[in-house]
Amino acid sequence: MSNENRTSWENYRDTEIARVTPILTDLGYVLDEAQPHTKGERYLMQAVTTESGKKLILLGRDTETDGRVVIKVTSSPDGIRELEHERTCRRVLAEIGFSYQSFLSPKELLFVRTGPYCISVQAFIEQEKPFLDRSIEEQFELALRSFKAQESAHAATYEHARLVRKTFGSMEATGYLRGFERFMACPHGAGELLQKAHDELYNGRHTIEQYGGFLTHTDFVPHNFRVLGNAIYLLDHSSLRFGNKYEGWARFLNFMTLHNRPLEAALLEYVHANRTPEESASLRLMRVYRLGEIICYYTRTLPKSEGSLLALNEARIAFWTEVLAATLEGRTVGDDIVENYRTVRDSLRSDEEKQRQIGLH
Amino acid sequence: MRIAIATPLYPPDIAEPAPYVKELAARLSGKHEITIVTYGRFPEEIPGVRIVAVSKQRPLPIRLALYTFALLSVGSRTDVIYALNGPSVELPASIASFLTRTPLIAFLGDASAHARAQQRSALKHLEETFLRRACTTVSHTPLQHPEILPFSPYPNEKMEAFNRSWKAHLEELEAALLYV
Numbered sequence: 001m002s003n004e005n006r007t008s009w010e011n012y013r014d015t016e017i018a019r020v021t022p023i024l025t026d027l028g029y030v031l032d033e034a035q036p037h038t039k040g041e042r043y044l045m046q047a048v049t050t051e052s053g054k055k056l057i058l059l060g061r062d063t064e065t066d067g068r069v070v071i072k073v074t075s076s077p078d079g080i081r082e083l084e085h086e087r088t089c090r091r092v093l094a095e096i097g098f099s100y101q102s103f104l105s106p107k108e109l110l111f112v113r114t115g116p117y118c119i120s121v122q123a124f125i126e127q128e129k130p131f132l133d134r135s136i137e138e139q140f141e142l143a144l145r146s147f148k149a150q151e152s153a154h155a156a157t158y159e160h161a162r163l164v165r166k167t168f169g170s171m172e173a174t175g176y177l178r179g180f181e182r183f184m185a186c187p188h189g190a191g192e193l194l195q196k197a198h199d200e201l202y203n204g205r206h207t208i209e210q211y212g213g214f215l216t217h218t219d220f221v222p223h224n225f226r227v228l229g230n231a232i233y234l235l236d237h238s239s240l241r242f243g244n245k246y247e248g249w250a251r252f253l254n255f256m257t258l259h260n261r262p263l264e265a266a267l268l269e270y271v272h273a274n275r276t277p278e279e280s281a282s283l284r285l286m287r288v289y290r291l292g293e294i295i296c297y298y299t300r301t302l303p304k305s306e307g308s309l310l311a312l313n314e315a316r317i318a319f320w321t322e323v324l325a326a327t328l329e330g331r332t333v334g335d336d337i338v339e340n341y342r343t344v345r346d347s348l349r350s351d352e353e354k355q356r357q358i359g360l361h
Numbered sequence: 362m363r364i365a366i367a368t369p370l371y372p373p374d375i376a377e378p379a380p381y382v383k384e385l386a387a388r389l390s391g392k393h394e395i396t397i398v399t400y401g402r403f404p405e406e407i408p409g410v411r412i413v414a415v416s417k418q419r420p421l422p423i424r425l426a427l428y429t430f431a432l433l434s435v436g437s438r439t440d441v442i443y444a445l446n447g448p449s450v451e452l453p454a455s456i457a458s459f460l461t462r463t464p465l466i467a468f469l470g471d472a473s474a475h476a477r478a479q480q481r482s483a484l485k486h487l488e489e490t491f492l493r494r495a496c497t498t499v500s501h502t503p504l505q506h507p508e509i510l511p512f513s514p515y516p517n518e519k520m521e522a523f524n525r526s527w528k529a530h531l532e533e534l535e536a537a538l539l540y541v
Contacts, residue, residue, distance in 0.1 A: 157400075
C-alpha cells in the first residue's frame, strides 16, 4: 500500500511537472532542478490530508528578473479551490479594518487559470538563516510578535464576524469538540487518554469560547513563515481562521516540544507571567486539541506506510501520546523522552526526507 | 461608594482601554462597590466585581439599545457612572445619566476614539454632549502594565513607574468622586 501511494504520487508529480513546465516557460518562469517540496514524506501528507486538493509546490526563477519564486500548481478542483481561497484570504487580510497591526505576505507575481491548471506565483522570501538557527532571544521575539499580530485581529462584533466568517471560516468551542470527536474516531491505542482529553475540553468549553473570535494561523510553524530583516511574512494563508486565540500558539508550542524546548519554556513562561490564568488554561486546552489532531494524523498514515516509515509513524504516535499525557497532567514531557524519540526518528527517516528537512525550519 | 464603570472594551478584548478597565476595577474594588458594564460574551472575572456584559453578536442598533438598558438598570442603583469615551458608550452613558440623575464622570482614555470624533461631526457632537453631561472629566491616563520577558531582567523601574502612574490616576479619580 505504501509503495502504491508513493508510486502514485511520483507519477502524479512527474506528469504534472512535465506538463506544466512549458506553460511556465511561456509565462516567464523556469523551474529549479531540485524540488525538495515534492519529495520525502510529501506523498504521505498528500495521501492523509483530505482537506486540501492535490497540488505541487515548486521552486523556480523569474526568467526576466532572475528572482526566486514559489510556484503553486494544481489541476484538481479541490486544489484550485484551495489556491483561490488562499488568494482571497490574502486580499481580505490586507483589508481587515479591525486589525490593529498589519501582516506581511510575499508579493503575488501571477495568478492565472490556464487549461486545466491554476498557477499561483509568489516572490520567494530569502531568509538570512532558518528560524531555528537564530538565537533563542530572536526566536522568542519573532514568535511573540507574530502571535501578537494575529491576536490584534479580533472579530468581536456582529459586523466583524459577518465580514470574516465567509472568507476565513471560524471555529467555536462546539467546533473544537466536534473536531476532537473525529480525532477520537481514528483507530488507535490511546482511546482512554483521548477520552480524558475530550472530557477536559468539554469541561473547559467556556474557557475555549471566552478567547474565541481571534485570527489564528492553525499551522503556525517555522516553515510557514519567513523572516526578512525585521519583517515576518506569513505563508500558507489558507491556514488562517478565526478561532481560539491560542490555537496557533498551541501548534507552535507542540512543534517546539520537539524542535526547541527552551523556546517552548520561554513562551509558556511569558503567558504565565503576563496573561491571566484563564488564558493559560485556554492555551493548555488548545495544546490538548492539537495533540489529539497529530495523533489522529499519524494514525491515519499507518495503513499507507511500511518498513521504516511504518515504524517511524508508530514511534511518532507513541511520542505524541506521551506529550498529550504530560499536558493533561499540567506538565511538560521529560527531556529524555524527547531525546529518545529524536534518536529513533533520525534512525528511521529516509535520506530523501532528511534532505527535505534541511533548512526547512 | 457604588461605582458603575461603563466601557466599550474589556478583556478578553486586548485593545486599550480593555486592560485599563480591568486594572482599575481590581484596584478600586477593595474600597468601592464596582460594577462594570461592557460589551462581550465571556468577560474575564475579577473577584468582588460584578460584570454586566452585552453581547456584541447583534447588529449595532440592537446592542446599543441593550447596553443603554443595562446601564440604566445598573446606573439607577449606583452613586456614579464612570464612563470611558467612544460612541458606543458615550450615547448610552449620557442617556442613563440623564434619566437616572446619576452623576457622570467622563474619562478620555481612548485616544483613537477621541481622534475619530475630531474628524466626523456626528461623533464630535456626541462626544461634546457626553462631556457636557459629565460633572467632571478625568484626563490622566496611567501607564500600561510592563511586560515581563523571559530573556530580560525584571522591569523594576517600569513597574515602579507603572505603580506611580496608577497612584496619580487614582488620586485624580478620588478627587473627581468628591464632586459627586
